[in-house]
Amino acid sequence: MEGERKAFPNPQAAALGSAVELYPLRRLVSGEPRSQTVDPKDYTVSQMLDGRWGLRLGRVNLSFPSEAHLRLVEAWLHLQSQSKVSSSALIELRLPTSKAGCHLVLDALSRAEAEISRLKSLLKEGEKDIDVMVARLYGLSREHKKVIKEFLSRF
Secondary structure (H helix, E strand, O other), X not given: OHHHHHOOOHHHHHHOHHHOOEEEHHHHOEOXXXXXXXXXXXXXXXXXXOOOEEEXXXXXXXXEOOHHHHHHHHXXXXXXXXXXXXXXXXXXXXXXXXXXXXXXXXXXXXXXXXXXXXXXXXXXXXXXXXXXXXXXXXXXXXXXXXXXXXXXXXX
């Protein structure tokens, strides 16, 4: 699940099969990155007078045919863990050609993130249960638990 999230939007779009037609971003937007890398956290969004949507990443200006396309790329940017991403990775992203297809992919991401959150919560609950069982098994006092917790928090 986490792997699918990191590889967004490819697995989500692939799961839709032939329901969505995909094109590289370079065919859907006007504008071209001038630098080899972009900062995925440093961008601005604007709506243009002609109804298109603009995304400015440093010196890169891209113009999208719809807000849905822009939001899909914005979601991809948010998922990037590096401080710089390759401009070619951005411009070669494969996106649905239609707004509806973009919404389907974004919905799939939203469901995956909800499932990841649910599973993380279950793991935390399980870890707490294990901690309680271990403390009982070894007869740990509150002081012992505190020492162990402080030790583990450093690592």
